[in-house]
Amino acid sequence: MDYAFNSAARLALDIREKRIGCRELLDLYLRRLDAIDPAINAIVVRDIERAKSRADAADAALARGELWGPLHGLSITVKESYNVAGLATTRGIPQLAGRLADRDMLVVERLAAAGAIVFGKSNVPIHLADWQSYNAIYGCTNNPWDLTRTPGGSSGGGAAAVAAGLVAFEAGSDSAGSLRVPAHYCGVYGHRPTHGIVPQIGHELGGAIAPRDLSTLGPIARTADDLALVLGVMAGPDSIDGGCWALTPPPVKRRGFADLRIAVMLDSPSAPVDAETRAQLRKVATFLSDRGAHVQESAPSLDPERATLTFLRLLRSAGSAGLTDEGAQAAKQFLDGVSSDDSNYRIESARAEVMSHRDWFRTDEIRHRMRRTWAEFFQSWDFLICPASSTAATPHDHVSKRWEQTVRIDGDVMPATDQMFWVGFSALAHLPSTVAPLGLSGEGLPIGMQVIGPQGHDLRCIAFAAMLERCYRGFVAPPAFA
Helix, strand or coil: CCHHHCCHHHHHHHHHCCCCCHHHHHHHHHHHHHHHHHHHCCEEEECHHHHHHHHHHHHHHHHCCCCCCCCCCCEEEEECCCCCCCCECCCCCHHHCCCECCCCCHHHHHHHHCCCEEEEEECCCHHHCCCCCEECCCEECCECCECCECCCCCCHHHHHHHHCCCCCEEEEEECCCCCHHHHHHHCCEEEECCCCCCCCCCCCHHHCCCCCCCCEEEEEECCHHHHHHHHHHHCCCCCCHHHCCCCCCCCCCCCCHHHCEEEECCCCCCCCCCHHHHHHHHHHHHHHHHCCCEEEECCCCCCHHHHHHHHHHHHHHHHHHHCCHHHHHHHHHHHHCCCCCCCCHHHHHHHHHCCCHHHHHHHHHHHHHHHHHHHHHCCCCCEEEEECCCCCCCECCCCCCHHHCEEEECCEEEEHHHHHHHHHHHHCCCCCEEEEEEEECCCCCEEEEEEECCCCCHHHHHHHHHHHHHHCCCCCCCHHHC
16 A cells, blocks of 8 residues: 555554554655655755654554544654754744754644654745745755746645655645645645634744734645644644633535535736636536536625735735844835835835834724625625636746746736735635645646635635545646655
8 A cells, every 4th residue: 555645534544553553654754755855855854763762652552552642653744934842943044044942832732742743844935935945054845746846835845745745744834825825836735724723832933922913824735634634633722812712613514516605716907817727717617516506706896906915014014023123224225215106016015014003003904894895705605716826836936036036827927926916815814725736737737726715614615625626636646756
């Protein structure tokens, strides 16, 4: 049996029923790591000896009839930005090379309590601020479908590892598509949870404890059901909030497609989508309609440009929490030479970094009005399905600045930052979004979609993706690493 591409749920069952040992599974991953990862460079921090010791302990516990939890004996990786005691946490920042975490972050504690064994950490871009995954400390991660292309970012190392069968699932993060874009580029499943249901304690840099606006932590996996399994471990209040609230997601009703009302958004003037991505979305929309779902092109009545600008301002304002005094001064000096009428990605980012508290409140008010619009939209629709990005995975570009990068859409060259719309549209309103694979482009690259649902309805989004996985399309391994 090819355990390398089995789901986490199946592996956990095989371990419990002793068809494979915990140490045996770890050793399988380590052999694949040695054989495959030099070409991909996904798992850049490794903790092999501790993992072997814990895997042996997991086998011994199982022999005594002890079960640690639903992930007993599963060897996993987490994003480099996750604090794991004794391992480096740098976010790709050269000045932090060699910085070791002194304790596990809360989500890592939960994964370990559920029986998981962390044997490594996956690559990220510097400051977690790119849809690529490369930095001066760990180098460049390649997409297992085409090594000349990016796996996405900032959870790109994790998505590449899952796609290549180096690990069953990965714990990542997402503020501006950091989890969703890699899942789409690498042909795997990913879930950005409703904002706030997974605590961020231990994920912020420099000892910060305040949760950052728009930031979420979530799973990447090869099956939709694994997303639900892992999210169930990660989610829930922290020790402070747990004194007064509990997470009670709405139950998932096992329904057929005929009961569903599905809105489809194929394109946007703010972020044009290439023909192949639109075709894949139309194909799945037709499939759903043929099976009785009520499917219609529709979207919340929001100005796309205003939504994108609001998201960008809140995103870059949140990022300014880690800005040095010198960085803030540089942003102010840059803006001194800019007309108040000028606007582009770089200008608006700088404005957000030095935004007054009063202006932030005004921007936040716009956001909350948009949340109301989304809530009204979901009175009529169960889900919105839309692109995760405008194109399939793009070639590496380690020369251009973020605001200088471009993408080619049906022959037209456009700013890569335009794609901020697709990741910001729902994230701005704190909504859950599941990315699921749909098919391949003409160049053989994965194309996925987002399934966006009402706030708190994470399990419904994942369940819908699971329905499509069973009867439409699921994960397919990249041929070079299958």
